[in-house]
Each structure stands twice: as C-alpha cells, then as structure tokens.
Amino acid sequence: MNHDAYDDNYIRSILNNVKSIAMVGASPVNVRPSFFAFKYLAQRGYDMIPVNPGHVGKALMGKPFVASLADIDRPIDMIDIFRNSSHIMPVVEEALKLSPLPKVIWMQLGARDDAAAEKAEAAGLKVVMNRCPKIEYGRLSSEISWMGVNSRTLSSKRAPIPTQGMRLSLNRTSFGGGQTAASDRAAKNKTETT
Amino acid sequence: MTDRLPGFSTLAVHAGAQPDPTTGARATPIYQTTSFVFNDADHAASLFGLQAFGNIYTRIGNPTNAVLEERVAALEGGTAALAVASGHAAQLVVLQQLLRPGDEIIAARKLYGGSINQFTHAFKAFGWNVAWADPDEIESFERAVTPHTKAIFIESIANPAGSITDIEAIAAVARKAGVPLIVDNTLASPYLIKPIDHGADIVVHSLTKFLGGHGNSLGGIIVDAGTFDWSKDNKYPMLSEPRPEYHGIRIQETFGNFAFAIACRVLGLRDLGPALSPFNAFMILTGIETLPLRMQKHCDNAKAVAEFLSTHPAVSAVNYAGLPGDKYNALQRKYAPKGAGAVFTFSLKGGYDAGVNLVSNLKLFSHLANVGDTRSLVIHPASTTHSQLDDAAKVKSGAAPEVVRLSIGIEDKEDLIADLDQALRA
Numbered sequence: 001m002n003h004d005a006y007d008d009n010y011i012r013s014i015l016n017n018v019k020s021i022a023m024v025g026a027s028p029v030n031v032r033p034s035f036f037a038f039k040y041l042a043q044r045g046y047d048m049i050p051v052n053p054g055h056v057g058k059a060l061m062g063k064p065f066v067a068s069l070a071d072i073d074r075p076i077d078m079i080d081i082f083r084n085s086s087h088i089m090p091v092v093e094e095a096l097k098l099s100p101l102p103k104v105i106w107m108q109l110g111a112r113d114d115a116a117a118e119k120a121e122a123a124g125l126k127v128v129m130n131r132c133p134k135i136e137y138g139r140l141s142s143e144i145s146w147m148g149v150n151s152r153t154l155s156s157k158r159a160p161i162p163t164q165g166m167r168l169s170l171n172r173t174s175f176g177g178g179q180t181a182a183s184d185r186a187a188k189n190k191t192e193t194t
Numbered sequence: 195m196t197d198r199l200p201g202f203s204t205l206a207v208h209a210g211a212q213p214d215p216t217t218g219a220r221a222t223p224i225y226q227t228t229s230f231v232f233n234d235a236d237h238a239a240s241l242f243g244l245q246a247f248g249n250i251y252t253r254i255g256n257p258t259n260a261v262l263e264e265r266v267a268a269l270e271g272g273t274a275a276l277a278v279a280s281g282h283a284a285q286l287v288v289l290q291q292l293l294r295p296g297d298e299i300i301a302a303r304k305l306y307g308g309s310i311n312q313f314t315h316a317f318k319a320f321g322w323n324v325a326w327a328d329p330d331e332i333e334s335f336e337r338a339v340t341p342h343t344k345a346i347f348i349e350s351i352a353n354p355a356g357s358i359t360d361i362e363a364i365a366a367v368a369r370k371a372g373v374p375l376i377v378d379n380t381l382a383s384p385y386l387i388k389p390i391d392h393g394a395d396i397v398v399h400s401l402t403k404f405l406g407g408h409g410n411s412l413g414g415i416i417v418d419a420g421t422f423d424w425s426k427d428n429k430y431p432m433l434s435e436p437r438p439e440y441h442g443i444r445i446q447e448t449f450g451n452f453a454f455a456i457a458c459r460v461l462g463l464r465d466l467g468p469a470l471s472p473f474n475a476f477m478i479l480t481g482i483e484t485l486p487l488r489m490q491k492h493c494d495n496a497k498a499v500a501e502f503l504s505t506h507p508a509v510s511a512v513n514y515a516g517l518p519g520d521k522y523n524a525l526q527r528k529y530a531p532k533g534a535g536a537v538f539t540f541s542l543k544g545g546y547d548a549g550v551n552l553v554s555n556l557k558l559f560s561h562l563a564n565v566g567d568t569r570s571l572v573i574h575p576a577s578t579t580h581s582q583l584d585d586a587a588k589v590k591s592g593a594a595p596e597v598v599r600l601s602i603g604i605e606d607k608e609d610l611i612a613d614l615d616q617a618l619r620a
Contacts, residue, residue, distance in 0.1 A: 031441040033448045036245045109450040132450060138247050145210060146247050146255060148263030148459070149274040149452050154200065154208045159215040175199045182390045183273050183420030183451045190423060 003117060003129050004191075005184045008153070008174030011136050014104050014126060018077035019047055021133075022069060022102075024091050025082030026050035028060055033109070034082040035060070037134040044137060049076065069094050078104040080133060081111060088113035092120050101125065106133060112191060130187060142172060150180065202269065202385065203486045210264030211479070224476045225257045244440055244448070244460060254464050258472040262479050266405070266415050267455075269384040269482075270397050273420030274455035276463060277413060277475060281380060281400025282312055283468035284414035288376060288396060289345070290466065291432045291457045295321025298342045302329045302359065303590055304352040307579040309378070310591065313347075332363045339371045344429065345396075346373060350389050351381040351530065353565075354575050354599045355513040355592040356538035358525035365393025372429070374422045380404070381537050381565070385489040386530040395422040396454065403566025404536075407481040407488050411474040416458050420451030433457050488568070488604055493533025495610060496602040502611045503540050508548070508618045510596070514538040536602040537565045539575075539592060546595035549574040553598070555617035558609060565601035570610050573599050 001010075021041060027034045028050075042048045042061045050060040053067040066072055069079065069091075079095050079102050081088055088107055095102055096119070105120045107113065107129040117127040138144030139151045142159060153172035200208070211222050230249035232238035240246035249255055259277045267275040278284050293299065301313055303326045313324040325338040329348060346368045348359050361377060368375035374395035379387060383404040389397050399405055401413030424433035424446045433453055436442035440460070446453040463469060493516070500514035515522035516534030526534045542548035552572070553561045559572040563579055573579060575593035588594055602610065 030243070030245075031436075031443050036448070039240070039245060110447070135450065142212060143247050145264050146249060146257065146260050147274065147452075148255070148260050148267065148276050148455060150209075150264055150267035150272060152268070154204075155212050156208070158213040158218050161215045175205075180271050180273055180390075180420060182271055186419075186421035186423075187451070 209268035272417035274452035287462035409567035418455035492536035570603035
C-alpha cells in the first residue's frame with residue numbers, strides 16, 4: 001500500500017463498507033476537529049463510538065464515552081485515531097487484541113506511524129494515514145465542493161439533493177490517485193524530514 | 195476500475211460542475227441569491243462554526259462560484275480555490291492572511307503596473323512593506339530576504355513584455371527562506387504554465403483575462419497548492435493560532451492541506467468583502483470551457499504577429515519569448531512549450547510620439563487597458579498603465595517611452611498583421 005497517495009477507490013470502498021467507527025481521542029469540546037468529524041460521520045449514518053478515558057460518564061451526540069477499545073460491547077469495523085503520531089502504536093496494539101478484529105485502522109490528518117501501519121496490515125487490516133474521514137467523505141460525495149475544494153472527481157449525473165442526515169452518493173468517477181501531486185510531495189517531504 | 199487523470203480539456207469543461215440536483219439543469223445555474231436557508235438551528239450553528247460544509251451567504255460562498263473555484267483548482271493542480279471580485283482582490287486577500295504590520299513581501303520588479311501601485315501605495319498604508327527584486331537576477335531575491343519576509347510574489351509570464359520567470363529557481367529561494375511562493379499566473383493561464391508543478395504554494399489570477407477570456411466580466415481567484423506547512427515556526431498565526439471569531443478553531447489543524455483557501459474564505463473574504471458576483475462566475479466558467487482552444491489560437495497568432503513585427507522597418511525591437519533568439523526563449527521552451535502567451539511589447543524607432551500615433555491609427559486593435567480578450571488590444575504603457583511611474587521605473591518595468599504593448603486576440607492573423615502594417619505606415 002502506497003501511504004503517500006491513496007487511490008480513491010481504496011478510500012471509497014472503506015467508507016462504503018464500514019458501519020461502526022470507534023473514534024479514539026474523540027473530544028466533547030465543540031471546536032475540536034474530532035468533534036466536527038464525529039458529528040459529521042454520525043449524521044451520515046455511521047454507528048459512532050467515542051473513546052476517551054478522560055470523558056467516561058459523558059456522552060457525545062447521545063453516545064456514551066468508553067475508556068478503551070476493550071470496553072466496547074459490539075464489533076467495530078473501523079478505528080479512527082485522533083492522536084499524535086507518537087501515540088498511535090499502543091492504540092493499534094490494543095486494536096489487534098480485539099475479537100473479532102476491526103477491518104480498518106484510520107489515522108487522522110497529521111498522524112502517521114508507518115511501523116504501526118505495517119503491523120496492522122500484517123494482521124490483514126486496511127490502513128489509512130494522515131487523512132480525515134470527514135474530508136474524504138465530503139470529497140468523494142462532492143459535498144465538499146461547496147467550499148471550493150478540488151474533489152478530484154467528475155460526474156455527468158444529477159447530484160443527490162443534500163438533506164440533513166442523508167448519505168450522499170459516493171459513486172463518482174475519480175481522477176488521479178488520492179491527493180493532488182504537489183500536496184502529496186509536500187506531505188512526503190515533511191514525513192521524511194521529521 | 196483504476197483511477198485515471200482526465201486531460202486538461204476535459205477538466206476545463208467538467209471539473210466542479212454537475213447537473214443541478216433539483217432541476218437537472220446541465221449548464222451551471224446562476225444562483226443569484228444573497229443567502230441560503232438553514233435546515234434547522236443546529237444546521238445553522240454547524241455552518242457558522244465551520245463544522246459543516248454548506249452555504250450561508252454569498253459573501254462567504256455561492257454554489258455558482260464554487261463550481262468556478264473547483265474548476266480552476268483542478269486546472270492548476272491545487273487542493274482548493276477561492277473566487278473573489280478581481281485579481282487585485284485576490285492579492286489583497288492572500289496577503290491579509292500572511293502579513294502583519296511591519297512584515298515584508300519580496301516582489302518581482304516586473305509586474306502588472308496595477309500590482310506595482312497596489313503594493314507600493316495601498317499595502318504600504320497597511321504597514322506591509324515590499325522589497326523589489328529582479329527576476330532576471332535570482333540572487334536579488336536571496337539578498338532581499340529578512341526575518342520579516344513572509345512571502346515572495348512573482349508573475350509566471352510577466353507584464354508588460356511577456357518575459358518568462360524562472361519559477362523553479364525562485365521557488366528554491368522561497369523554500370530556503372521558509373516562506374510561500376505566490377505566482378500570478380494570469381498571462382499564462384494553466385493551459386500554458388502550471389506554477390504548482392514548479393514549486394508555487396499559492397497561485398492567483400485575474401480571471402478577467404484569459405480564463406474568462408471575453409473581456410466581459412471581472413473576477414479573481416486564489417488557488418491553494420496544499421504544499422506549505424503553515425504551522426511551522428508559528429510565522430502565520432492566522433492559520434496556526436486559535437481563531438477567536440470561530441471559538442478557537444485552528445485553521446490548518448482543522449482543514450489540513452486546503453487550510454489556506456479556507457482561511458482566505460472565512461477570514462479574508464468574510465471580513466474584507468470583495469465577493470464575486472455569481473453572474474460573473476457563470477460568464478467566466480463559460481469562458482474557461484474553451485480555454486485550451488482559445489489559448490492555443492492566441493499563442494499561434496501572437497507568434498505570427500511577433501515574427502511580422504521583428505522584420506518591420508519601423509520597429510526597433512520585439513520582446514516575445516516565442517521568437518528564437520529572444521532573451522527568454524530558453525525559459526519559454528522549458529516552462530511554456532505550447533506557446534509564449536499573447537501579451538508582448540515592441541519598440542518603435544520613432545519613440546513616444548510614434549507610439550501615440552500607432553495607437554490612434556489602428557482600426558482593428560482596440561486601444562484600452564486590458565489584456566486576454568478575444569479581441570486584439572493595444573496600449574502605450576508610458577502614456578497610460580505605467581504613466582504614474584517615473585521614467586527610470588518605467589524603463590525598469592519594461593514600459594519605456596517607445597514601447598507598445600499588444601494583447602493578441604483570436605481573429606485571423608492575416609487581418610491583424612494587415613492592420614498593424616497600415617498603422618505603422620500611416
């Protein structure tokens with residue numbers, strides 16, 4: 001897997017197939033990126049589970065916080081890690097002890113741990129690093145185009161009418177793999193120098 | 195199915211546009227509305243808090259403008275774009291995100307005369323200082339770097355003489371200095387040059403010129419390359435620090451590699467106000483659909499006219515990078531192999547008076563202050579666009595008294611040559 005530039009079909013198949021997402025590092029503070037992403041994904045119909053030992057006893061969008069992945073009472077399809085790169089490995093190690101295993105490990109925008117990715121992939125999991133599922137969902141559904149963002153997709157079909165809580169079509173023709181070439185190179189250079 | 199990258203012409207027609215969800219309209223509708231209803235109070239709060247993607251008010255975003263933004267971002271190879279009211283507005287909004295009073299920008303001396311004025315006078319009043327450098331001497335950019343430098347600004351094909359800038363060499367200076375390179379790509383358009391491929395971090399355009407292409411609508415755009423790390427060294431607090439007007443959101447942390455375009459929208463456009471009319475966005479979008487066809491014709495015509503002028507007895511010199519032997523021909527072959535653009539200058543043996551006479555004797559060329567129209571245009575910079583500069587500055591910026599600037603249109607080249615020939619003889 002080329003973790004510098006993901007093929008859109010790879011991201012699309014993940015977002016189309018997972019149903020439950022545990023968000024490690026979810027925050028109840030409504031200006032944190034994790035809060036935005038949690039709320040957005042919940043509104044798109046995903047079964048969201050907030051994981052954060054500091055907020056047990058509270059709830060996010062009506063979903064109670066759990067302290068750790070082991071405390072979740074149902075199978076999880078995807079683990080979205082909202083932690084710095086240095087905190088990824090222990091989460092992945094914990095995820096690999098779950099039964100059944102999750103299908104996807106997703107590391108948030110800015111987070112990347114190639115060793116942890118390798119470990120998860122060796123166990124048969126799919127891995128996405130340094131991406132935001134909210135942004136990718138918005139991009140592949142063309143919803144994000146309202147913000148002038150280059151979705152890098154084309155479609156000659158009528159766009160779905162966006163309404164609260166509906167899941168937008170993810171069936172668009174993509175061009176090129178993943179991010180734009182220049183931004184990919186910049187991210188790669190940053191990874192190599194840090 | 196493997197993803198494949200569509201060609202430039204396909205993107206010029208399709209990128210950003212999709213049949214309208216409610217009516218199925220195939221052309222992009224003109225959403226001539228100031229505001230958009232919210233689904234409920236929570237939706238409104240999410241939009242205002244930047245938590246949801248969507249429309250609030252046309253000063254911040256509009257669906258017609260969004261199609262234009264995505265299309266230009268796709269053509270330039272950027273992550274996102276923001277359309278604004280004019281090329282000047284684009285420059286203002288970009289620099290407002292980057293500079294605080296006392297900060298500096300290094301700008302190429304060869305710039306559109308309007309930009310020289312904007313930088314020299316309007317921006318100076320904001321406490322933004324400009325250091326001028328010579329794009330023909332890369333070291334002059336290096337020498338101009340100080341601890342207050344926040345950006346470098348150049349034109350890909352430079353006004354007025356159509357000279358070609360060594361973007362990669364100046365991008366290397368910017369990288370070393372840890373500042374973004376801003377490239378005004380107006381005269382090239384992404385059909386000829388894609389500055390992001392050569393190291394630009396931000397691209398700006400006057401859409402009024404070749405992108406719109408028909409001389410009917412003002413517009414400007416900012417393209418975010420998604421390449422610059424705004425949080426490093428805390429030099430760009432608008433992007434890296436919590437924004438009090440958005441309850442402490444950090445723009446780069448939240449929006450990743452299109453954070454600059456978002457900052458320009460939710461901090462720049464929202465507060466400064468130079469929004470683009472959706473009607474103008476529609477006109478410009480229609481123009482962009484034929485950009486590849488028009489731009490090639492502009493370049494082919496310009497080369498024919500430049501060749502004609504270079505042998506004319508009344509002409510002392512032609513500055514067109516597409517001519518073999520021109521000072522910028524090697525750079526043109528590297529950066530703009532499809533053509534050297536359609537804006538260039540030539541010098542008349544008869545000096546200032548010959549320039550004034552030529553302009554008044556032309557019958558097909560229009561005498562006006564614009565470039566990048568379907569129609570061929572002419573101007574005598576020394577008596578018009580550059581008249582506010584002193585004589586030394588006129589010469590330095592390529593607008594000496596004997597110089598005439600042409601913007602070659604998409605008419606038949608034989609007619610353009612005939613018109614110039616009769617005017618030069620008159």
